[in-house]
Amino acid sequence: VGSILREGEGQLGLHADANWIPAPFPEHNTVLTFCMPCEGMTDEGGATRVVHGSQSHRRHPMPEELEDIGHVPIEVEKGSVAVWDQAVWHSGGIRSIPGTRTVLHATYQRLYTQPIDDYTYLLNDEEYVKSASKELLGLIGAELFFGTANENRGVDLVKFMKSTMLSKR
Ligand SMILES: [Fe+2]
Structure with missing residues (x-):
């Protein structure tokens, strides 16, 4: 997905990306x-902000x-990539300069x-x-081996389990 940040926008709250994973995170x-910022990312341009060492807490911020x-x-x-894992606390910065911050x-x-x-709606388009x-x-x-994208959900899951578990015996 892509996002565009304009002057005066931003400030996504502090969070870890391990949504729905209970603490302690694995x-x-x-x-x-x-995150691939098309124009690069600077503080005044609204760069994502991180808390150093926060991953060691293995939980969401209180x-x-x-x-x-x-x-x-x-x-x-520009041309670089910013990468973090599920446990790093981060937030969106505020863009204080004209122009846009476009991030893939x-x-x-x-x-x-x-x-x-969820892009499974595309599977309904035959062309x-x-x-x-x-x-x-x-x-x-x-x-998806859970079969969430089709009507054979249960059948696919059973096939997957048989192919991964039974074949190792
Ligand atoms: Fe995030």
Whole structure:
């Protein structure tokens, strides 16, 4: 997905991306967020802000931790990528200069979690599906092993479980 930030906009509240994952978060990554700022990201341009060391808490910030806890902007050059995992506390900056901050976002998750972005509506478009590559269809959810994108939900899940668990015996 993409986002555009204009002068005076911003200030997404402090949070960790491990939504719906109870604390303590696992030590391994469950979610990775990649942000590709098309014009680069600067503090005055509304760069995402992070709290150094916050990942070691392995939980979401508490209400009393939401104010002024030393956010620092992720400043990156045009063409660079900003990356953080599910446990890093971060917030959106405020753009104080003219122009726009355009960012392309990609979120990667463990196979056992439900994707955050839902593109499965595209699977209802026969022309789209016919022209899409197998890889693209996989990315938009055609092969989710929980079968959430199709009517064979239970059947697909049973097939998946048989193929992964029984074949190892
Ligand atoms: Fe986030």
